[in-house]
Amino acid sequence: MSEAKEKQKELLTKGKYKGVFMTINQISVFLENKSGRLAEVTKVLADAQINLRAMTIADTKDFGILRLVVNDAEKACQVLEKNGFTVRITKVLGIEIDDRPGGLHYIMETFKNNGISIEYLYASLVGGKKDKAVVVFKVEDIELGLQIVDRSSLVTVSEKDL
DSSP: OOHHHHHHHHHHHTSOOSSOOOOEEEEEEEEESSTTHHHHHHHHHHHTTOOEEEEEEEEOSSEEEEEEEESOHHHHHHHHHHTTOEEEEEEEEEEEEESSTTHHHHHHHHHHHTTOOEEEEEEEEOTTOTTEEEEEEEESOHHHHHHHHHHTTOEEOOGGGO
């Protein structure tokens, strides 16, 4: 980490969080890029009564990474591993945004202005909230990301909120 980043992190960690902020357990499933593999994952999860809350997939010619937010990450990992899938749990931020033009821009500017590096993001609708959406962010430094969220009065969500 650069000296400037270290100083920024040190300054931010001196204060306490104003509110309760959560991270989400995201599951990454590593898949061979072949027909039917995604159906196998969804079958395993469906058979185990695991509900998909948000998902995205990134692929190359030979493999893909399926990223999931589910209602029970631990159980999902267990059943996927039992069925031969390679999985990993990663902490991500779920941030509620207004479902309107420019709703995402405020968060992007906030992260940019505070030196938060975003590795990837994807979106989901919030259960029961007609005018809200949730953007799932994987940031380089989750603790620093949480502090910026706190200072910026952003609203985080848990897996249960999706």
